[in-house]
Amino acid sequence: MDDQTATIYELKKLIREFVAERGWKKYHNLKDLSIALIIEASELLDIFKWRNVEKVEKNSELMLSLKEELADVIIYALRLSDVANIDVAQAVREKIKKNAEKYPANIRYEW
Ligand SMILES: [Mg+2]
Structure with a gap:
């Protein structure tokens, strides 16, 4: 399973099964999942605290931590969407459309 072949549905199912096998469903409400x-x-x-970004990018141990913490974020985001009955693909498409209206592509933004 990789980004080319996995579906959001499969990932949600994988997480749902992991949670069910451990009896954690009772803890998975919208508030606690958001927290x-x-x-x-x-x-x-925290990986970036007191470090410059170049140092993190060159450190394989820190990049592994980045990968794992990003996975944790995605797991909770997918689990939250599952419990809230939010269709992720639809929600992302709708929000990108809204963002495109807010930030037209023909304007150059400088931050
Ligand atoms: Mg973590």
């Missing part, structure tokens, strides 16, 4: 998502996002951010 867990942000905690994992904070763990991702």
Whole structure:
């Protein structure tokens, strides 16, 4: 399973089964999943604390941590979408469309 062949449905199912096998479904409500998502996002951010980005990019151990924390974020995002009955593909398409209206492509943004 990789990005070329996996579906969002398969990933949601994989996570759902992992949760069910451990009896964790009772803990997976929208509030606690949202909290867990942000905690994992904070763990991702912690990799960069007191380091410049080039140092992280050149350090294989830190890049492995980045990969794992990103996976944690995605797992909780997918689990949250599953519990909330949100179709991820549809939600992303709708939000990208909204963002495109907010940030037209013919304008150059400088930050
Ligand atoms: Mg983590």
